[in-house]
Amino acid sequence: MKLLRYEDPETLIHTYGLANNKFFRNKDSKYIFVVKENATSTDLLYKKHDIEYLGMQFDRVVM
Numbered sequence: 001m002k003l004l005r006y007e008d009p010e011t012l013i014h015t016y017g018l019a020n021n022k023f024f025r026n027k028d029s030k031y032i033f034v035v036k037e038n039a040t041s042t043d044l045l046y047k048k049h050d051i052e053y054l055g056m057q058f059d060r061v062v063m
Contacts, residue, residue, distance in 0.1 A: 003039035003047070007031050016047050017062040 002019040006027050017023055018039060024032060036043060048061040 001039055002034050003036040003043055005033045005035050007033070012058060014059045015062055016044065016051075016059070018044060021062050023062045 004017060004019055004021075004024055006015045006017075006024060007013075008015070009031060015023065016035065018041065035047075044061060044063065048063075050056075051059045051061060
């Protein structure tokens with residue numbers, strides 16, 4: 001499964017999640033980027049940990 005990043009053009013918030021997440025269904029594809037091709041839920045948890053540890057206020061994770 002792919003790990004995706006959506007860059008919201010209005011709020012400039014980066015949202016990370018797996019490709020099967022319903023969050024990405026209604027989003028404009030020109031703002032969706034593939035972060036990792038063969039990702040697992042563990043990769044998403046690592047991303048969430050990194051965001052929290054580094055205090056990145058404009059990055060979020062959807063599970």
